[in-house]
Amino acid sequence: MAKKTKIDVDHSVCGxxxxxxxxxxxxxxxxxxxxxxxxxxxVGAEEEDPYDPQLWSVTAxxxxxxxxxxxxxxxxxxxxxxxx
Amino acid sequence: xxxxxxxxxxxxxxxxxxxxxxxxxxxxxNAEEYSNEIVEKYDLRDFLMEQYLNFEQxxxxxxxxxxxxxxxxxxxxxxxxxxxxHLAENVLxxxxxxxxxxxxxxxxxxxxxxxxxxxILETCAVEPIILKNCMCRYMxxxxxxxxxxxxxxxxxxxxxLPRFIPDDDKYFVTRKQAVECFTKFNKxxxxxxxxxxxxxxxxxxxxxxxxxxxxxxxxxxxxMKSIYKAEYIIxxxxxxxxxxxxxxxxxxxxxxxxxxxxxxxxVDREKCFGCGACTHACKDxxxxxxxxxxxxxxxxx
Numbered sequence: 595m596a597k598k599t600k601i602d603v604d605h606s607v608c609g610x611x612x613x614x615x616x617x618x619x620x621x622x623x624x625x626x627x628x629x630x631x632x633x634x635x636x637v638g639a640e641e642e643d644p645y646d647p648q649l650w651s652v653t654a655x656x657x658x659x660x661x662x663x664x665x666x667x668x669x670x671x672x673x674x675x676x677x678x
Numbered sequence: 679x680x681x682x683x684x685x686x687x688x689x690x691x692x693x694x695x696x697x698x699x700x701x702x703x704x705x706x707x708n709a710e711e712y713s714n715e716i717v718e719k720y721d722l723r724d725f726l727m728e729q730y731l732n733f734e735q736x737x738x739x740x741x742x743x744x745x746x747x748x749x750x751x752x753x754x755x756x757x758x759x760x761x762x763x764h765l766a767e768n769v770l771x772x773x774x775x776x777x778x779x780x781x782x783x784x785x786x787x788x789x790x791x792x793x794x795x796x797x798i799l800e801t802c803a804v805e806p807i808i809l810k811n812c813m814c815r816y817m818x819x820x821x822x823x824x825x826x827x828x829x830x831x832x833x834x835x836x837x838x839l840p841r842f843i844p845d846d847d848k849y850f851v852t853r854k855q856a857v858e859c860f861t862k863f864n865k866x867x868x869x870x871x872x873x874x875x876x877x878x879x880x881x882x883x884x885x886x887x888x889x890x891x892x893x894x895x896x897x898x899x900x901x902m903k904s905i906y907k908a909e910y911i912i913x914x915x916x917x918x919x920x921x922x923x924x925x926x927x928x929x930x931x932x933x934x935x936x937x938x939x940x941x942x943x944x945v946d947r948e949k950c951f952g953c954g955a956c957t958h959a960c961k962d963x964x965x966x967x968x969x970x971x972x973x974x975x976x977x978x979x
Contacts, residue, residue, distance in 0.1 A: 598748070598751050616820075617820065619820075620819070620820025620821075623818060623819050623820045624819055624820060624821070628889055629818045629819060629889045629890055631818065632734070632737055632738065632817055632818060633734060633816065633817045633818070633820055634734040634735040634737070634738055634817060635732055635734055635735040636735070637735050637738050637739050645732070645735065645739075647731050647732050647735075650734075653738050653747060654747075655737055655738070655746060655747055655748075655749075656748075656749065656750060656895065656899070657747070657748040657750065657751060658748060658749070658750025658751045658754070659750060659889075659899060
């Protein structure tokens with residue numbers, strides 16, 4: 595099987611009430627051709643964390659559709675996206 | 679399983695096997711399924727409020743220990759992939775009384791062409807009718823576009839959730855305005871789709887786009903029955919095609935290609951969802967919708 599793409603969005607910078615609210619930025623969401631990112635209310639990084647419908651973050655959801663164009667990495671003003 | 683207590687008042691219900699095997703018929707033209715009585719019967723107000731408050735996070739929330747992050751990879755895994763697909767389809771196709779608003783229980787939808795959508799808006803949809811911002815476009819692009827038509831109690835829900843309320847567009851619309859709006863979206867190439875949300879209450883008439891739509895993507899990219907194809911399929915009248923290629927750009931399912939040798943378009947009917955968007959682009963009547971049942975080799979919804 596081909597190597598799986600992994601995309602990490604640094605939630606300590608973007609989302610979850612930290613430095614940047616992704617709802618004001620959305621650059622990664624809009625630059626991605628296959629639209630693999632999801633803008634969502636926080637569920638908490640771990641299941642046991644409480645979710646908060648008022649705080650939003652971004653997660654790379656449809657990873658298998660990533661074309662590895664790396665445009666999201668360049669587009670993120672906070673450099674919060676890492677593709678591996 | 680449908681239990682006796684959960685049957686429709688008139689006994690005319692969509693059976694489980696019909697749903698699974700895609701011979702559901704025009705279930706969406708049953709006016710009873712739009713009624714406020716269903717909302718009261720299954721106590722759906724609080725359920726819908728909770729669901730729409732948290733709508734965008736359903737894909738990242740774990741259900742049975744699995745969420746949709748990297749779904750394509752999960753489905754590729756031998757055996758486990760089949761289990762994941764089965765579990766996810768079970769949740770989406772659930773006909774049990776809805777319990778958990780944080781997952782897409784009983785969220786069954788089907789692509790519909792313009793004429794059926796107009797029939798719904800004119801005869802079945804319960805007022806008040808509202809235009810709300812599409813949640814799929816918002817969660818996948820951060821873009822607010824008011825092209826989602828909702829009926830009945832949905833206006834009470836959306837009233838409390840400012841992100842769904844259009845900024846400058848119309849919000850409450852008359853039946854006539856709803857038809858006009860839907861027609862405009864449909865002619866632009868958006869895919870009409872009608873949804874149980876949750877089963878057995880129909881309250882959403884969407885104008886979807888691929889790949890933004892969270893219902894269409896799992897079907898197109900991963901073969902999961904997250905949405906059913908329309909009761910129709912495209913038929914071509916090759917002699918009428920003048921090779922203008924306008925329909926190619928309208929198809930969101932990549933079902934239409936231009937054949938250089940013949941200088942005409944060719945439709946891959948395996949890929950056709952029967953939304954009818956391409957017919958709006960064709961001025962020469964080279965494309966038309968035909969009932970899917972009449973084309974046995976493509977009868978699977």
